[in-house]
Amino acid sequence: MENNIIEVKNVTFEYSGGESPKTVIKDFSIAFQRGSFTVILGRNGSGKSTLAKLLNGLYKPTVGDVFVDSINTKDEATEIEIKRRVGMVFQNPDNQLLASIVEEDVAFGPENLGFEPNEIRNRVDNALKAVDMYDYRQKSPHHLSGGQKQRVAIAGIIAMEPECIVLDEPTAMLDPRGRNEIIKTIEKLNKEKGITIILITHFMEEAQNADRIIVMDDGVIAADDKPAKIFKNAKMLKSVGLDVPQTTELLIELNNNGFNIDTNAISIEEAAEKISEALHSEGI
Ligand SMILES: Nc1ncnc2c1ncn2[C@@H]1O[C@H](COP(=O)(O)OP(=O)(O)OP(=O)(O)O)[C@@H](O)[C@H]1O
Ligand SMILES: [Mg+2]
Structure with missing residues (x-):
């Protein structure tokens, strides 16, 4: 247990809002080791984003349990404990940046956690340095490129000093240069700060330096292996709608x-x- 930051145990998740309930995660079990870098691949609708939201308690399992640092995400009282351990980064940086000045945006998280002004200042500066955006701290996010905005969004998460960051297609809306900036940043946070990374992506090449790739298909795990092994398995990739x-x-x-x-x-x-x-x- 101690070696795993997140454990998903026999989780089934059902969307119940529509006309008929829809089960999109099916008796799913997985553990993420502290400090590891995992990429999740899978065709549209395979359940990646739903899984991501289960990992930090945004969604609760219909059946089964998710443990973050041994805390059950079903336990309402611990919501903040989970949010500060597992940060989430989404596709569209514009939806994630709220303030008119970069450093104010990055300060939101630590402010909400109730830290002293000095501590907030330190965390904001360190987070902006970690994503190479310190020189832009006084700028308005509107004038930044997509890759820069997404790095500021990541800084906002890092300022809460999470153990793990889950990124749901963080590069989907970026040009190749922006994508490269984000992947380099993620790899650096993993290597230098030991932050556990769970990266959902449609771009295979973003997975090449991961420790592990999980391929999802229709709410279950189709494959779980090292990148080199996954990429050579043309038969499996084809069968789940992905290309070598x-x-x-x-x-x-x-x-x-x-x-x-x-x-x-x-x-x-x-x-x-x-x-x-x-x-x-x-x-x-
Ligand atoms: N709020 C919702 N209510 C009902 N069904 C939903 C909801 N969100 C997603 N779904 C359905 O659940 C399934 C899994 O969706 P999910 O978004 O987790 O897939 P995904 O792997 O992230 O797909 P994509 O690659 O397109 O982002 C899909 O069939 C989707 O239509
Ligand atoms: Mg998705």
Whole structure:
């Protein structure tokens, strides 16, 4: 237990609002180790966002339990204890930034937690430095790029010093540069601050440095493995409506044609590197 920041135990979740109840998470069990970096993949409607909301108590299981640091999310009295341990970042940075000045926005979280002004000042400065946005602290969020806004949103979460951050497609609305900024920031927070990361994404290449990938399909776990293993499993990926990354496909195809190339490369840069290594070793 101590080694896991979140444990999901036999959770079923049902949306009951509509005409007929809809079960979207089905007898789901998983544990997230402290300090780990997990990516969750899955086609539209597979239940990723619903799972994310179960992880920090925004939704309560219909059946089963979610424990954050051994605290049951069903326990109403501990809502704030859960929110400060597990922060959430969503798709649209514009919906997450409320203040007219960057540093005021980042201060919302620690203010709500009731810290002293000095402590708030320290937390805001540290959080903005952690996402490389300290120089923008006096600016209005409206003048920032999408990637910068999303980094400010992440700073707002970090200022609460969470143990874990769940990010639900944080790069979906960003251009490639913004996406890259966010992924680098997330990787740094995981490596340097030891924050547990749970990243939901549709971009395979964002998963390449994760410790683990979970593939969801129709409310259950279709696969749970290291990125290299997941990306090579074309059959499984196809069966859940996902594609093998094109770079992996190219490397596998080259190997079918007699090359001997390491296929553990998802970014174009890495794939190019592996191909040139293989060519050099053959004296080409
Ligand atoms: N508030 C809701 N009420 C009823 N059904 C819902 C609600 N939110 C989501 N659903 C349904 O639950 C299922 C899972 O939705 P969810 O948003 O968790 O999937 P997702 O994997 O995040 O999808 P996407 O990749 O499109 O973000 C879908 O069939 C969706 O239509
Ligand atoms: Mg979603």
